Amino acid sequence: MTEPDRGTDRPSGRSVDPDSGAAATGVAAPSPGAQTGRHRLALKLGGAFAGAGIVVAAVFGALYETGTAPFDDAGQAPDGAIAAATQTWVEAMNSQNVEQMRASVCAGDQAKFASTQDKPPVSEPVRVDSVHDVVVSGATATATLTASVGAGGNKQTQDFQLGYKDEAGTWKVCQSAGTAQAPK
Missing domain, CATH: 3.10.450.100 (NTF2-like; domain 1)
Incomplete structure (x- = not known):
């Protein structure tokens, strides 16, 4: 559908989405199901990275507490x-x-x-x-x-x-x- 110029900033003759009034781009918006799937994937990846970060922090904490490499105190006699x-x-x-x-x-x-x-x-x-x-x-x-x-x-x-x-x-x-x- 094309909309006639009504004195707005939009150029006349351009296709517009009748529901939102935004210019149509020809690219379909992702379906709500696709957005939910991506959201779940992002949450899973974020959780995995956070879990790995906690494990790495725990290992480095243990190494630091025991004075094991890479946290050896160079001033301390071994x-x-x-x-x-x-x-x-x-x-x-x-x-x-x-x-x-x-x-x-x-x-x-x-x-x-x-x-x-x-x-x-x-x-x-x-x-x-x-x-x-x-x-x-x-x-x-x-x-x-x-x-x-x-x-x-x-x-x-x-x-x-x-x-x-x-x-x-x-x-x-x-x-x-x-x-x-x-x-x-």
């Missing part, structure tokens, strides 16, 4: 990680499994096991009593290992100075970092 590296190293030496021994030391020390063969585990395993006096300097560290062997009256305890190196976020025992593992 005593726990160095103690764990020491325990892994002692267990590897007790096992006499060459692959475990290589995995427990830094890349610079792995060549020392080139000609080493697997052997049966040691009969009297060394125990880690404590790891203390940790001093971190960048990606290297030193610590004192107090270790013992035997039990009761036969128990022998000794302190060792160990070197460590942080390789890709993992601390490993590392003699080549500059500290000999000589008894104190």
